[in-house]
Amino acid sequence: MQSIYDRIELLIKMKGMTKKSFCEKLGISTGNLGDWKRGKSTPSTNKLVEIAGFFDVSLDWLILGKEPNQLHFKENAATYTWDELGNDLVLSEKEKEFIKEYIDFTRYRRSQSCDK
Structure with a gap:
């Protein structure tokens, strides 16, 4: 734990x-x-x-x-949830984990470019 x-x-x-x-x-x-x-x-x-x-x-x-019950994505001032991306969008836990990792990677890359 x-x-x-x-x-x-x-x-x-x-x-x-x-x-x-x-x-x-x-x-x-x-x-x-x-x-x-x-x-x-x-x-x-x-x-x-x-x-x-x-x-x-x-x-x-x-x-x-x-973990929060629902994942949220922030892009500039807009916030998106899984539901807003399409009612027919069904993601596996593996796909959700991949998206979380991608978001974390994007944050990391932004922090590296801001530090220079």
């Missing part, structure tokens, strides 16, 4: 950041991050909200590892 720290570490890796740069951007001491890793403490509610916003993930996923 993944912990909150495991999910945060995954997000840091997917964004192509170092743990140190993550801590600097969010005002977290590396000692606190180490305590989260060892299970000695957990992030405060305010910090969890900030982390979820920074990585654009839901609090349900960050805290519980729970």
Whole structure:
């Protein structure tokens, strides 16, 4: 079972950041991050909200590892759900996972191009 720290570490890796740069951007001491890793403490509610916003993930996923009931896609100001893509669109779990990976990859590529 993944912990909150495991999910945060995954997000840091997917964004192509170092743990140190993550801590600097969010005002977290590396000692606190180490305590989260060892299970000695957990992030405060305010910090969890900030982390979820920074990585654009839901609090349900960050805290519980729970996937949202419905997948949403954001493109500029528009948001799409599976249902809006077509009533006849039936995707397997494998196809949904592929789309999630593609979205994560796209976010990673954007973060790399913005850093240059």
